[in-house]
Each structure stands twice: as C-alpha cells, then as structure tokens.
Amino acid sequence: MNPVTVLRKFFDRHGLFVGGYLLAAVTFWMLMMIILPQLTMLDFSFRDNLPPSKVGGPEDVYTMANYTFLVFGSPGNPEPFNVVDLSVFGRTILAAVFVTVFDFMICYPIAYFLAQVARGGVARLVVLSLVVPFWVNELLRAFAFKILFGASGVINTFIVTIGLVDQPVDFIKADIALYAGLGYAYILLMIFPIYNAIESLDKNQIEAARDLGSPWWRIHWRIVMPFAKPGITSGCTMVFMLSAGALAAPQILGGPSSLWFTQLIYQWFNTGGNWPRGSAYAIVLLASCIIFVLLMMRLFKVKLGEIGR
Amino acid sequence: MSAGVGVELDDVWVRFGDFVAVREANVNIKGGEFFSFLGPSGCGKTTILRAISGFLEPSEGTVSIGGANMAGIGPNKRPTALIFQNLALFPLMTVWENISFSMEVKGAGKKERRHRADELLELIALADQGEKMVHELSGGQRQRVAIARALCAQPDVLLLDEPLSALDLKLRQHMRTELRAIQQQVGITFIYITHDQGEALTMSDNVAVMRDGVIEQVADGQAIYDDPATPFVASFVGENNVLSGKVTALSKNVATVDTNLGKLRARVATAVQGGLNTGDRAMLFVRPEAVGIVETGSRGGNKISATVVTEEFEGSNYHVFMETAAGEPLKMSLVNKGQSRASATGTKLTVTFDADRAVALPVGALASE
Ligand SMILES: Nc1ncnc2c1ncn2[C@@H]1O[C@H](COP(=O)(O)OP(=O)(O)O)[C@@H](O)[C@H]1O
Numbered sequence: 202m203n204p205v206t207v208l209r210k211f212f213d214r215h216g217l218f219v220g221g222y223l224l225a226a227v228t229f230w231m232l233m234m235i236i237l238p239q240l241t242m243l244d245f246s247f248r249d250n251l252p253p254s255k256v257g258g259p260e261d262v263y264t265m266a267n268y269t270f271l272v273f274g275s276p277g278n279p280e281p282f283n284v285v286d287l288s289v290f291g292r293t294i295l296a297a298v299f300v301t302v303f304d305f306m307i308c309y310p311i312a313y314f315l316a317q318v319a320r321g322g323v324a325r326l327v328v329l330s331l332v333v334p335f336w337v338n339e340l341l342r343a344f345a346f347k348i349l350f351g352a353s354g355v356i357n358t359f360i361v362t363i364g365l366v367d368q369p370v371d372f373i374k375a376d377i378a379l380y381a382g383l384g385y386a387y388i389l390l391m392i393f394p395i396y397n398a399i400e401s402l403d404k405n406q407i408e409a410a411r412d413l414g415s416p417w418w419r420i421h422w423r424i425v426m427p428f429a430k431p432g433i434t435s436g437c438t439m440v441f442m443l444s445a446g447a448l449a450a451p452q453i454l455g456g457p458s459s460l461w462f463t464q465l466i467y468q469w470f471n472t473g474g475n476w477p478r479g480s481a482y483a484i485v486l487l488a489s490c491i492i493f494v495l496l497m498m499r500l501f502k503v504k505l506g507e508i509g510r
Numbered sequence: 511m512s513a514g515v516g517v518e519l520d521d522v523w524v525r526f527g528d529f530v531a532v533r534e535a536n537v538n539i540k541g542g543e544f545f546s547f548l549g550p551s552g553c554g555k556t557t558i559l560r561a562i563s564g565f566l567e568p569s570e571g572t573v574s575i576g577g578a579n580m581a582g583i584g585p586n587k588r589p590t591a592l593i594f595q596n597l598a599l600f601p602l603m604t605v606w607e608n609i610s611f612s613m614e615v616k617g618a619g620k621k622e623r624r625h626r627a628d629e630l631l632e633l634i635a636l637a638d639q640g641e642k643m644v645h646e647l648s649g650g651q652r653q654r655v656a657i658a659r660a661l662c663a664q665p666d667v668l669l670l671d672e673p674l675s676a677l678d679l680k681l682r683q684h685m686r687t688e689l690r691a692i693q694q695q696v697g698i699t700f701i702y703i704t705h706d707q708g709e710a711l712t713m714s715d716n717v718a719v720m721r722d723g724v725i726e727q728v729a730d731g732q733a734i735y736d737d738p739a740t741p742f743v744a745s746f747v748g749e750n751n752v753l754s755g756k757v758t759a760l761s762k763n764v765a766t767v768d769t770n771l772g773k774l775r776a777r778v779a780t781a782v783q784g785g786l787n788t789g790d791r792a793m794l795f796v797r798p799e800a801v802g803i804v805e806t807g808s809r810g811g812n813k814i815s816a817t818v819v820t821e822e823f824e825g826s827n828y829h830v831f832m833e834t835a836a837g838e839p840l841k842m843s844l845v846n847k848g849q850s851r852a853s854a855t856g857t858k859l860t861v862t863f864d865a866d867r868a869v870a871l872p873v874g875a876l877a878s879e
C-alpha cells in the first residue's frame with residue numbers, strides 16, 4: 202500500500218477532525234518532544250564548550266573532543282584510557298542488567314500468580330498493594346529506603362536483635378540499598394507487561410503440559426515463558442533503560458564511593474558547566490542502552506513489533 | 511480379565527462449594543473399551559473427566575485406574591492422557607514437537623523424539639507435516655495432532671473431552687469413524703465425552719447418560735436407545751413421543767396405561783421391572799419410527815386418532831407431525847418405500863404402535879429441548 206492510500210484510509214476511518222487531531226498530536230509529540238531535543242543534544246555533543254561570545258564564531262566548529270574525552274580522558278591523562286569514567290559507565294550498565302534480572306525473578310512469579318492463579322478479590326488486593334506505594338513521591342520513597350537500610354534502620358536493628366550479625370551491616374556502602382531501591386522503583390513496569398502477556402494464555406495449555414507429564418519448571422520454560430516473551434522483553438527493556446538512566450535513587454541511596462553514570466552527566470551539565478560534554482555522555486548512554494537492548498532481543502529472538510502487542 | 515486398563519469410579523462425589531457437580535457416580539469401565547459419557551452441557555461430564563485425569567480430587571469416593579487407587583496422584587503421574595475440548599495444542603511449537611512433548615519431558619533425545627513423532631504422523635495420515643506450525647493446519651488436522659500428542663505419551667487410558675464439537679458436520683462424521691479405528695488399532699481404553707447422542711451411540715461400546723451430575727443409565731447403545739432406564743434418558747437420546755397416564759394393569763411386564771387417549775399398552779422398561787405397580791403414574795415412550803398407520807382391517811393393538819399438522823420429507827424417511835385428540839403432539843416417521851403420501855394438513859389418521867416397541871416408565875423429568 203502506498204502512503205497516500207494509507208492516509209486516505211486513516212481519514213475515512215476516523216473522520217477529518219479526529220484524524221487530523223491524531224495526526225497533529227502524534228507528529229507534534231514525535232517532533233517536539235523526542236526528535237528535536239535529541240537532535241539538539243546530538244548537535245551539542247559535537248561542539249566545544251565555548252563562552253557565549255564565541256558561539257557562532259570561527260572557533261565554533263564540530264569536534265569529537267567530548268567523545269574522545271570519555272574514552273581517553275584529558276590530553277594530559279597518564280593512563281591509556283579514561284579509567285574513571287569508563288568504569289563508572291561499565292558499572293552502571295552492569296548494575297542495570299543486575300537490577301533487571303533481579304526484578305524479573307521477583308516479578309515473573311507475581312505476574313504469573315496474578316494472571317493464572319489468583320481469583321477476583323485476591324488479585325485485586327495484590328494489585329492494590331503493588332500500586333498504592335507508588336502514590337508516594339519517588340524521592341520520599343528513596344529516603345524511606347535509606348532509613349530502612351541505615352545503620353540503625355529497621356533491618357539492621359532486626360538482624361542484630363535476633364543475633365544474625367554482631368555489627369550492623371552497611372547496606373548503603375555495599376550498594377544493596379541502591380539495588381533494592383532501583384529494583385523496587387520499577388517492579389510495576391516489569392509486572393504489568395508480563396501479566397498482560399500471561400493473562401491471555403489458555404489455562405488448558407498449562408494443564409495439557411502437566412497432563413503430558415511435565416514438571417512445573419518445564420511448563421514455565423517451554424509453555425508460559427515463550428508465550429509471554431513479548432511481555433517479558435517489554436518489561437525488561439523498560440526496567441533496564443530506566444535503571445541505567447536513573448538519577449534520584451543513585452544520588453540518595455548510592456554509597457559514597459559508587460557513582461552512577463547519570464551522576465557524571467548531571468555533573469557536567471551543572472557543576473561542570475560543560476553542556477556539550479554532558480550531551481556527549483548522555484548520547485553515549487542512550488546509544489549504548491539501545492544497542493544493548495537490540496542485541497538482547499536478537500539473542501532471545503524477539504521482534505521489535507512483538508513488544509507493542 | 512480383558513486386555514487393557516480399566517477405570518472404576520466408586521461412589522464419586524464432586525462438590526464446588528455447595529454446588530454438587532457429580533453425585534454418587536459408580537461406573538466400571540472395562541479395559542480396552544470405548545466408553546462415553548453422554549449428557550447435556552453443564553451436567554458434569556468434564557468434571558468427571560477431570561477427576562479421572564487427576565486435575566481435581568473427588569470430594570468423596572475413589573477413582574481407580576487399573577485397580578490402583580489414584581487418590582493423591584497428580585495428572586502428570588497418572589497413566590491417562592487428556593484431549594481437551596479446545597485441543598490446547600502448543601502454538602509456539604512445531605507439529606512434531608507438539609506430538610513428542612511427553613518424550614521431551616522424559617528427557618528423550620531429539621532424534622528419538624523426531625522418529626516417534628514421524629511414526630505417529632504416519633498413523634494420523636499427516637506424514638511430512640511435522641515441521642509445520644499448528645496454526646498452519648486445518649481443524650481436522652489439528653484434531654488428529656491432538657490425538658497423536660496424547661497417544662505419544664503411551665497412556666493406558668485416553669480421555670477425550672468433546673473433541674469433535676468444533677468441527678463441521680461432514681468432518682465430524684468422518685472423524686467418528688477414524689477415532690473408532692484408531693481406538694481399535696491401539697487397543698487402549700477410550701473415555702469419550704459428548705453431548706451428541708449420535709457420536710455416543712455410533713462409537714461406544716458402552717454409554718453413561720448423565721443429568722445434573724447424576725449418572726442415570728450405563729448400558730450399550732442399543733439398550734440406551736431401546737430400553738431407557740429413566741424418562742430423561744428416553745427423551746434425551748433420540749426422539750420420543752411421550753404419553754402419560756396411570757397404570758391400570760400389569761401382566762408379563764406389559765403395562766396398560768390409562769392415558770387421555772384411552773388405554774395403551776407398553777413394555778415395562780427393564781430397569782424398573784418390579785418397581786412399577788398398578789396405580790402408579792407412568793410415562794409411555796414411543797419412538798416416531800415405531801408408530802405406523804393402521805392398515806384397514808387390522809384389529810387389536812394400540813390405536814390413536816390424530817390429525818396431520820404438517821409433514822416433512824427427508825429423502826429416506828418422511829416425518830408426519832400430528833396432533834392427538836387431547837391436543838398433544840405426536841410424530842410418526844415412515845420409511846420412504848415409494849408409497850403415496852396422502853396426508854395433507856387436516857387429514858384424520860388412526861395410528862398404532864406395538865406394545866413391545868413402547869416403553870413404560872415411572873413419571874420423571876424429561877430432557878428439556
Ligand atoms: N471449578 C468450578 N467451580 C465451580 N463450579 C464449577 C467448576 N467447574 C465446573 N463447575 C460447574 O459444574 C457443572 C458441571 O460442569 P462441567 O463438568 O464442565 O459440565 P459439562 O462438561 O457436562 O458441560 C456446571 O454447572 C459448572 O458450572
């Protein structure tokens with residue numbers, strides 16, 4: 202079908218007014234909210250950090266300097282690479298992967314329970330108790346976690362009292378508080394897509410597999426998970442992207458020595474006053490995350506179109 | 511003992527809360543037999559099948575398979591395989607993977623599984639279709655894949671939950687023959703569920719007719735049809751004219767029933783012989799094909815006067831719908847032997863039936879249409 206017939210069909214279906222509105226709104230959204238800002242960032246990232254007087258002058262040329270800085274550090278750097286920033290980058294991606302896997306392991310059983318096991322009242326209660334905590338502001342929640350995991354927090358008091366450990370554990374320094382906070386922040390984004398996918402799975406499929414002698418783990422491995430793959434991909438993608446791009450939780454719950462890559466970006470934009478470099482860092486993070494996700498989808502044989510289902 | 515593994519339900523009750531889905535079921539299904547549960551939708555057939563396959567535990571009573579009590583044994587450990595009403599084939603697996611799933615579970619290698627799947631594909635006349643996905647098959651082919659998948663698990667008992675209900679009439683009739691042939695070939699016990707009496711009668715060695723969770727009669731097809739045990743069975747299986755009245759006399763298991771069309775005689779059903787007494791209210795069932803037009807000069811026998819309402823021609827048969835003097839409907843089916851059909855609307859006829867071909871039963875609930 203050529204674009205003109207597609208457009209005509211679209212207008213026939215929705216009428217001129219609604220069709221026009223949808224078209225305008227989506228175009229505006231894509232252009233103004235997504236494409237233009239990102240293009241500006243991209244453009245920024247290839248420029249030097251010039252004082253306003255020199256912008257547009259002869260020194261205002263495109264350069265790779267910001268990207269080379271991320272990889273190799275400043276020209277006077279004795280190391281062959283920018284070890285500090287690159288390791289922060291690597292750690293952030295790894296931690297985001299960890300948070301995603303951790304979230305998946307927690308959320309898959311909940312989603313399965315909600316979709317296939319729980320009935321009316323129980324299911325509603327579980328959903329409610331999952332959703333209600335998210336009425337609390339994100340920052341407040343992060344601080345609450347800090348208190349929870351603090352040296353004299355509820356958890357430490359408890360495990361010291363029952364004699365599990367002698368000394369309070371420094372959850373903050375070990376980044377456990379951070380992982381827990383991040384993991385918790387995105388559970389809904391993991392649960393609901395998976396729930397959605399599993400809900401449409403015919404119960405008889407599960408029973409048929411059981412009837413044919415399958416133990417429960419194989420039923421999940423061969424029947425439920427393949428069926429829920431689009432939902433799992435969608436959930437994992439969102440959690441991974443958002444964890445890698447999180448700022449508030451690492452700021453509040455991160456240990457003194459651990460830095461999140463977003464915090465570096467934040468520093469360049471703010472205290473560093475170097476927007477082009479901040480842009481370059483942000484672009485690298487975005488591009489890496491997208492490439493990583495696409496690679497994973499390739500690995501697990503998921504098509505991009507399936508996620509939207 | 512006959513070959514094959516039998517199934518026994520001993521005083522089985524299934525309750526969902528206060529609701530009784532199966533009441534006091536006692537059935538003895540012999541090994542190697544094709545056994546059907548027949549009854550209207552919602553009468554508890556699927557529930558019984560789930561109790562046999564192990565997806566639910568009876569509230570009371572025991573299910574035994576091959577003489578072993580199955581209490582506490584899960585569906586994956588029972589020697590049964592269930593074919594679901596909607597087949598429940600795995601859409602993300604190829605046909606051959608579907609068929610050999612039970613072997614995959616047991617850890618068989620790919621080569622072995624593929625080999626066995628190909629053998630079964632041969633059996634169901636779908637050779638070379640193993641690589642296809644399920645959605646690429648037609649309804650009848652899927653049906654057969656479901657059978658092959660169940661057979662691959664080498665069950666002693668195959669359970670089938672209305673497996674043909676989604677097919678169109680032609681295919682359904684074809685699959686009946688095929689199912690029966692497969693059953694005779696593999697020689698295992700088939701327990702078949704259906705609301706279609708035609709299916710039950712054509713395929714089964716024995717049939718259990720159910721109503722509202724109660725098994726009303728267990729017998730072979732002919733006995734179910736010719737010698738029903740209850741008014742429900744008489745009216746659910748095949749068509750029957752019903753005439754009710756009071757028993758005025760009994761002799762040699764023939765009852766004389768005083769109906770509002772006069773005294774009519776009928777054989778007392780085997781199941782109630784000795785239980786139906788003079789003075790009892792009774793129902794008299796006559797099949798349309800047992801009714802005939804009174805030949806001039808014939809004497810004796812049951813006689814009813816009726817007026818023709820309409821007539822239907824079906825090719826091999828024609829059906830005459832009449833109204834009796836009491837205003838009740840009466841149907842007569844005659845074999846088309848080329849005789850003239852002088853029965854226009856309004857024609858008055860005198861019809862008859864042999865006492866031997868009518869059945870008298872105590873009054874009870876009829877199957878609702
Ligand atoms: N899990 C259940 N909970 C409550 N009632 C049920 C359940 N399963 C079946 N029933 C009820 O039991 C009755 C018999 O159901 P079923 O065995 O499926 O009938 P059939 O297969 O003969 O159509 C129905 O009235 C149905 O509503």
Ligand SMILES: [Mg+2]
Pocket residue numbers: 552555556595671
């Ligand atoms: Mg059913």
